[in-house]
Amino acid sequence: DAGITQSPRYKITETGRQVTLMCHQTWSHSYMFWYRQDLGHGLRLIYYSAAADITDKGEVPDGYVVSRSKTENFPLTLESATRSQTSVYFCASSGTGLGEKLFFGSGTQLSVL
Amino acid sequence: GENVEQHPSTLSVQEGDSAVIKCTYSDSASNYFPWYKQELGKRPQLIIDIRSNVGEKKDQRIAVTLNKTAKHFSLHITETQPEDSAVYFCAAIPTNTGNQFYFGTGTSLTVIP
Numbered sequence: 001d002a003g004i005t006q007s008p009r010y011k012i013t014e015t016g017r018q019v020t021l022m023c024h025q026t027w028s029h030s031y032m033f034w035y036r037q038d039l040g041h042g043l044r045l046i047y048y049s050a051a052a053d054i055t056d057k058g059e060v061p062d063g064y065v066v067s068r069s070k071t072e073n074f075p076l077t078l079e080s081a082t083r084s085q086t087s088v089y090f091c092a093s094s095g096t097g098l099g100e101k102l103f104f105g106s107g108t109q110l111s112v113l
Numbered sequence: 114g115e116n117v118e119q120h121p122s123t124l125s126v127q128e129g130d131s132a133v134i135k136c137t138y139s140d141s142a143s144n145y146f147p148w149y150k151q152e153l154g155k156r157p158q159l160i161i162d163i164r165s166n167v168g169e170k171k172d173q174r175i176a177v178t179l180n181k182t183a184k185h186f187s188l189h190i191t192e193t194q195p196e197d198s199a200v201y202f203c204a205a206i207p208t209n210t211g212n213q214f215y216f217g218t219g220t221s222l223t224v225i226p
Contacts, residue, residue, distance in 0.1 A: 031211070031212050033213075033214070035216075040218065041218060042119075042202060042216050042217060042218035042219045043157070043202060043216040043219075044216075045213065045214075048211070048213060050211050050212075056211070058213070090156065090157070092214075094212055096212070100212065101147070101159055101162070102147070102159070102204075102214055103159075104156040104157050104158070105156065106155075106156050107156055
């Protein structure tokens with residue numbers, strides 16, 4: 001589990017500000033994912049990446065931007081934060097093969113005031 | 114895309130009783146079905162998984178069953194203990210979606226001592 005880390009653990013920001021959540025993994029996993037977790041909605045996929053420089057939208061991508069210049073890093077940026085983006089954000093990674101286990105980071109609790 | 118439904122959303126059982134959580138999926142291309150446990154304030158962690166060529170899998174007090182024809186799978190926890198209290202998520206992974214995990218909305222299990 002220590003192979004995937006997120007920062008910060010907690011973040012409070014104001015509407016309209018840009019926020020970047022960091023995710024770093026040491027397993028050289030090909031796939032990386034960003035989920036948001038909200039009560040009643042479970043885990044919803046925001047963006048994912050199959051490899052460096054390859055990203056794709058998930059279920060709820062609006063208002064978010066991702067990049068993946070290196071295999072180990074997958075930052076998530078909220079370009080202009082809104083209150084509806086208050087949530088717990090989880091980064092996750094997995095290997096390439098079908099059925100590869102998904103490992104989660106410890107999460108970032110984001111509050112947009 | 115894949116749609117995973119999970120029931121019940123909340124479940125309370127007496128310590129020592131069994132608990133069953135059920136999930137259905139829509140995409141017949143799904144062939145990997147993991148279950149995750151999330152304790153309060155923690156990250157989701159894999160507890161058991163099953164692949165489509167297997168009907169049942171057991172690991173001590175937990176078991177998962179899969180009915181491909183009906184497109185449903187279930188988590189069974191026997192002899193429940195207070196430390197089983199958590200939120201449980203099922204997921205389905207289709208073969209043709211780049212290792213995307215589609216999660217159910219979660220079941221909050223409370224084991225009453």
